[in-house]
Amino acid sequence: MDEFLAQFLIEARELLTAAAFDVGTLRRDPENRKCLDSAFRAFHTLKGSVALFDMAPAGQVLHAAEDLLDQARKKTIKLDEPKLAALLACLDRVDVWVDAMESKGALPANAAAEAQALLARLGRQQSASVQATPADSDWLSALLARDFDAALIDAGGLTAFRYEPDEQCFFRGDDPLAIVAAVPKLAAVKVMPRGEWPALADLQPFSCMLVVEGLSHAGLDEVQLAFRLVGDQAKIAEVAPERGIKAEDSTIAGAARSLRIDAGRIDTLADGVGELVVAGNALAPLVAEAMRLDSALGTRLRQVQAAFERGIGDMHRSVTAMRMVPIGPAVRRLPRVVRDLSDTLGRDVDFAIEGEQVECEKGIADAIYEPLLHLIRNSLDHGIEMPAVRAAAGKPSQGILRLRFSRAADQLISELEDDGAGIDPARVRRIAIERGLLSEDQARALSDEEAQALIFAAGFSTAAQVSDISGRGVGMDAVKAALDPLGARIEVRSRVGQGTLVRIALPLSAITTRMLIVEAGLQRYAVPFESVAETVIVPSERIVPLGDHHAVVLRDRTLPVVHLRELLGEERSRGENTKLMVTWAGNEQVAVAVDGFGERIEAMIKPAAGLLAGYAGLSGITLLGTGDVMLVLDVEALVT
Amino acid sequence: MTVRSQDGQIILEGRCRVEDAEALLTALQQQSDGVVHLDKAETIHSALVQVLLTAKPRIVGASKHEFLTKYGVLKDHEDGSGSIGMSQSPDSPARRI
Numbered sequence: 223m224d225e226f227l228a229q230f231l232i233e234a235r236e237l238l239t240a241a242a243f244d245v246g247t248l249r250r251d252p253e254n255r256k257c258l259d260s261a262f263r264a265f266h267t268l269k270g271s272v273a274l275f276d277m278a279p280a281g282q283v284l285h286a287a288e289d290l291l292d293q294a295r296k297k298t299i300k301l302d303e304p305k306l307a308a309l310l311a312c313l314d315r316v317d318v319w320v321d322a323m324e325s326k327g328a329l330p331a332n333a334a335a336e337a338q339a340l341l342a343r344l345g346r347q348q349s350a351s352v353q354a355t356p357a358d359s360d361w362l363s364a365l366l367a368r369d370f371d372a373a374l375i376d377a378g379g380l381t382a383f384r385y386e387p388d389e390q391c392f393f394r395g396d397d398p399l400a401i402v403a404a405v406p407k408l409a410a411v412k413v414m415p416r417g418e419w420p421a422l423a424d425l426q427p428f429s430c431m432l433v434v435e436g437l438s439h440a441g442l443d444e445v446q447l448a449f450r451l452v453g454d455q456a457k458i459a460e461v462a463p464e465r466g467i468k469a470e471d472s473t474i475a476g477a478a479r480s481l482r483i484d485a486g487r488i489d490t491l492a493d494g495v496g497e498l499v500v501a502g503n504a505l506a507p508l509v510a511e512a513m514r515l516d517s518a519l520g521t522r523l524r525q526v527q528a529a530f531e532r533g534i535g536d537m538h539r540s541v542t543a544m545r546m547v548p549i550g551p552a553v554r555r556l557p558r559v560v561r562d563l564s565d566t567l568g569r570d571v572d573f574a575i576e577g578e579q580v581e582c583e584k585g586i587a588d589a590i591y592e593p594l595l596h597l598i599r600n601s602l603d604h605g606i607e608m609p610a611v612r613a614a615a616g617k618p619s620q621g622i623l624r625l626r627f628s629r630a631a632d633q634l635i636s637e638l639e640d641d642g643a644g645i646d647p648a649r650v651r652r653i654a655i656e657r658g659l660l661s662e663d664q665a666r667a668l669s670d671e672e673a674q675a676l677i678f679a680a681g682f683s684t685a686a687q688v689s690d691i692s693g694r695g696v697g698m699d700a701v702k703a704a705l706d707p708l709g710a711r712i713e714v715r716s717r718v719g720q721g722t723l724v725r726i727a728l729p730l731s732a733i734t735t736r737m738l739i740v741e742a743g744l745q746r747y748a749v750p751f752e753s754v755a756e757t758v759i760v761p762s763e764r765i766v767p768l769g770d771h772h773a774v775v776l777r778d779r780t781l782p783v784v785h786l787r788e789l790l791g792e793e794r795s796r797g798e799n800t801k802l803m804v805t806w807a808g809n810e811q812v813a814v815a816v817d818g819f820g821e822r823i824e825a826m827i828k829p830a831a832g833l834l835a836g837y838a839g840l841s842g843i844t845l846l847g848t849g850d851v852m853l854v855l856d857v858e859a860l861v862t
Numbered sequence: 863m864t865v866r867s868q869d870g871q872i873i874l875e876g877r878c879r880v881e882d883a884e885a886l887l888t889a890l891q892q893q894s895d896g897v898v899h900l901d902k903a904e905t906i907h908s909a910l911v912q913v914l915l916t917a918k919p920r921i922v923g924a925s926k927h928e929f930l931t932k933y934g935v936l937k938d939h940e941d942g943s944g945s946i947g948m949s950q951s952p953d954s955p956a957r958r959i
Contacts, residue, residue, distance in 0.1 A: 392880050392909050399908040403929035411933035419916045422891060427883040432912055436933075 227323065230271055232482070234320045237268045238313055239554040245309045246557065246574060252301060261309075262291040268316070277329055279337030280316050286346040287312045308343035314558050315340055362459050365435050370410050374437065380409065380461040381445045385434045386416065387455055392428050396452065399434065405448040407439035437461070485545075485584055492541045496824035498534050505530070545585075546730070549627050549634070550578030552587035556598060560623065563602045570609050570620045571602065577627035582634040582730045585826065589708055590636060590728065593701045594625065597638050597724055600698060605642030605722055615719065617641065634730050639723040645716040647673040650682075657681055674714045678702040735827050737844065737854065739820030740803060742786040743795070746820055748844055748854045750827075755804040755811060757819055762800045765815075774802065774813050785815045789839070789860045805857045812861045827854050864903075865889060872896045872919070874903040874910070883909035890917040900925040900936065911935065 244261035247254055269284035287309055293299045301309075315336055319329050361384045374380070383405070387398040402411060416431045438445050442460050449456035505527045513520030553575060560573040606612075606621035613619050626637045647670040654660045654676050665673070676682055680699040702712060709729050716722040737748040738757070758776065765774050765783050772783040781804065785794040795817055802813040827842040834840055834853070841856035865885040866873045872889045890896060890913065898914065900906070901923030914921070914936060924931040931937070 387908075397880070397908050399911055399929065399935070400905075408933065411929075411935065413911070413915065413935050415915070422887070422894075422917050425887060425913065425916050427887045427909055427913055428880070430908065430912065432908060432915075 227275070227327075229482075230275065231320060231324050234268060234271055235317075235554065236551065237264045237271070238317050238320070239551060240264045241268065242310065242313050242554070242557055243550075243578070245306055245313065248301060249303070249306050250574075252306075258291065258295055258301075262288065262295055265291055272316070275323060277319060277323065279329060279333040280319050283312050283337050283340045283344070284316065286341050286344040289346070290344055304343075305345070308340070308345075310561070311343060312340050314561060317555075317558055361457055362461070366461065368412060368435070370412070370437060374409055379439060380437045381440060381442050381458060382437050382461050383435065383445055383449065383456055383458045385436075385449065385452065385456045387430045387432060387434075387452065389429045389431070391430045391452075391455075396430075398430065398432055398452075401449065401452060402434050402436060405436065405438050405440070406444050409437040409439055411436040488541070488544055488584075492545060493823070493825070495534065495538050495541050497821070499538060499824070502527075502531050502534050542583075545583050546581040547584045547587055548579050548581050549587050549590075550575075552591050553578070553594060553625070555591075556594065556625065559595060560598060560602065563599065567602055568608055569602055569606050571606055571623050572620050573623045573625075575625045575627075580627040580629050580634065582728070586634060586708060586728055586730065589704070590634075590726070593704045593726070594636065594638065596698070596701050596704075598623070598625075601638065601640045601642065601722065605640040605644075607643055629730070630727070632730050634728045636726045636728070637723060639721060641721040644718040644720055644722055645674045645677060645714065646718050650674060650676050654679070654682065671715070674716050675712075677714065678712060735844075736822060736824050738803070738822055739852070740786065740816040740855075741818035741820060742790055742816055743792055745790075746852060747786075748823065748825075748852050749803065749805075749857055750841070750854065751822070753805050753857050755806065758802050758804070759799050760802060762796065762798055765800055776802075776804070776813070779811070781811050781813045783813045783815055784861055786860075787817070789814075803857075805861065807858055807862045814857060814861065867893065867896070870896055871899060873899045874906065874925070876902070877904050878906045878910050880907045880909045883907065883913050886910050887913045887917075890919060895919075897922055899923050900930075903927060906930060906936075 241261055241264035244257040244264065247257040248261065251257070265284055265288040269281060269288055272280040272284060290299070290301075290305060290309065294301045299305075319333060322328065322330050362382055365382050365384055385398065385402060387396060391398060399413070402408075412435045414433050414435070416433050420431075442458060445458050446453070449458065509520060509523045509527050512523050556575065557573060560571060563569075564571040601623060606623065607615070607617075609619035612621065622639075622641045624637075624639045626635075626639070628635045628637075647668075650673045651660075651665040651668065654673075655662055655665050659676070659679055659681060660668075668676075677698045678701060680703075682699060705712060705726060705728070711727045713725045713727075714722065715725070736751040738751060738754055739746050739748055741747075760774060760776075765772050767773075768780075768782075773780050774783050775781075783800075783802070786803075787794050794815070800815050801818060803816055803819075804811055804813050806812070823844070825844040827844050830837070830840050830842050830853075834843070839856055839860040840853055841859075842854045844852050844854050864874060864876050864878045864882050866875060867889050870893055872886070872893065874886070878886075890898075894917075897920045899922050903925040904927065906925055906927050911930065921936055925936065929935070
């Protein structure tokens, strides 16, 4: 993908999230000035960034939204609920358009029509909308049309700027002309009023009404540097020799304080550090041995080892911290989903997310989205009742749905709570019996809480129950299946008629498993360390037939020998020496002959999907730092 | 005092800061045909430039603030071009209030 577009997608989504958060806050707290300002900035920046792509309808809509917010900031209008709803609708639509830019590289065909509808909602007279506000890049044409020296412009190599200091700038200590005077290689300057010069009697001496346009022989970067402190008030562009516009209009963004790094690179780094930790662990016994042989050398080695371990420890912590991200961006789409769904289902729902700043490992943040989406769908479909039903039950017609994130020790707690119909334990018991999950006696023995938790049991919900909304042929057991491999604990608390709370406790960082890579034929497999007792290489003649099987004597114990290749349905290999991995089968040890030992890795085991899912000898798959997928063997299941 | 009125002349001296804009405005309001002398001014804050551009008085002398003269923001009235800022008409009279 075009790198420019890729960057835009990331930033646009961040801005959309920020703006949606601010508008959401304004709905609850209309007087929140900070949120109003921050929403304005987000819409403004977003408008600027969509202008770089073929997204004119988005630009128009965002422009109208920005105007609306600006008027609210100036207190000429009040942001009432319809206006705030229109702002949210605008964000939702732009979000969809951004998705379309990613998947198709263009806006959907109906974008212009949708934009017109939104403009109407935003209270913009359509005919006036475009002409009244010239597009941002028009400033340059206007500037070039002024009476600057034509020879100068034709010569080219110029950077043009238009600086509109805001009215309050004198109070902040800005001296706009001094800023312009500092622009390197100035060629020409024009100072003009914003609008018309007022009558002297009407002049507000401390309110800045100057606009400065100019041309410089310096490059775009140098001119941007000169305006860096007032970047939001200056427009800068290169002027091509033929009076064409070469560079895009660029309002200087704030200086970058962070560096975006592809998550895969961090993973690679973390894997590397993990390997260093393992290698460092191997040093300890070596140092001990050196101590025995030569205590002076041993002592020096120990000091080096200690320094090495400290360094690795620090690095490990930094890398872990680097992978921690706020949960917010991962769940940013949920508000839109809730709005779409409640419209479809005829529900009226007040949804809010709390604790978006809580940090967890990126893998966890990404993994939690789908399960939460599923829970939310379920809550809207089966939990929160239709407005009329709620009213009849004496509840407010608007349902409340809250998603809260918090941290407890090393756990990420997500709670999804609704004030809907709740889960009827009697009904759950009845369904569980009908579906053959429980006998009647078993069902009766369950407490109400235990019965309610049955909704997560495999096979509880069936296709017959699945509506368009809460499922694609899977039930709530899909939620559990997705969360289990992450080490999650799910609890349900529900009271009939009052609502349901689903609480998910997850480790903040993904659980990684140390594994040994073994070779069999051309394939490499990972085996969890905990199932490896030891690895040895023995001369092949020490493996002797014993009845139908083979055995080896290791340290006075006779162990059965099985060949990994045979277990995997291949021919066994022969050689002078045999590499054995001693493992357990129940309480007995078994030696598994392999073709080779590879490196040790530390990685997360993911459940196998698709064709591999039903294979008993497989405990899952793991992703290597290189991006390769490796099968993780369940050796115990293989040998028994 | 960086803004001084003397015999119908308004003189800017030294470093004219933002807070002097009000004094200059008052002086120009009192002497709407006053002549403003810039040659003793070292720096002139934008706020004062804004007052001068609005009032369009006769300007005498070039400020040491090179930027303002070099790019014709404030032009010496005696040099023949006789104009200030964007207004390119040589005969623009001082505005009467």
